[in-house]
Amino acid sequence: MPTRREVLEGSAVLAGALLAPRLARAQAGGASAPAEAPVFELPPLPYAADALEPHLDAETMRLHHDKHHAVYVAKLNEAVAATPALAGKSVEALLQNLEAVPESVRAAVRNHGGGHANHSLFWSSLVAAATRPALLPPGPFAAAVQVEFGALAGLEAALTRAASGVFGSGWAWLSAASGRRLQIETTANQDSPLSVGRTPLLGVDVWEHAYYLRYQNRRADYLAAFWNVVDWRVVAKRFADAA
Ligand code: MN
Secondary structure (H helix, E strand, O other): OOOHHHHHHHHHHHHOHHHOOOOOOHHHHOOOOOOOOOOOOOOOOOOOOOOOOOOOOHHHHHHHHHHHHHHHHHHHHHHHHOOHHHOOOOHHHHHHOHHHOOHHHHHHHHHHHHHHHHHHHHHOOEOOHHHOOOOOOOOHHHHHHHHHHOOHHHHHHHHHHHHHOOOOOEEEEEEEEOOOEEEEEEEEOOOOHHHHOOEEEEEEEOOHHHOHHHHOOOHHHHHHHHHHHEOHHHHHHHHHHOO
């Protein structure tokens, strides 16, 4: 069984390196070798599929990761393969400047690139409830939470309200806004806070695929359970790292 440190380091790798595209492998085979797909890869879950039980069930986690996220990756790769101008760009860079993406694939990059980035962030934000520290680590994130929400419970309540209000498929976010402020926002579909100049710190997936098997139409029950598996240490580190 991996130690906490090993798991955390794995999460850091997941959140960073795996979101950058691999360089084209064409040079390895000489000039005649095709530029090979895939460029973006599905990151593995950083824990077992049943690690978040009973809050997030194993079957949902498997379908959500192995099927839903995998399709976003495959379709993002199709879009990038059809568009040489996008080669070598990270998914974050694409989402931060959608205007620069050719119109022929802009919607595909927005939807599937967003789906890839959002879900990669989502998996690495979660941790088994039994191993989760009860308190926020002291530092700039804890200080900002206290100033803006009074306490972690206030932040969770505000994010729950936002997530409850998403009509249809989308996300509620805790983002870092300019001036190192915390901001709660929502996006439709797979839109990312990156596309409006913010840094996502934590996303709450309120697509029905995220909860329907266990919670059916009871989004409020899913949201109540969700807070048991959020790894605030990861969120705090993202805030500290945000420019
Ligand atoms: Mn999802």
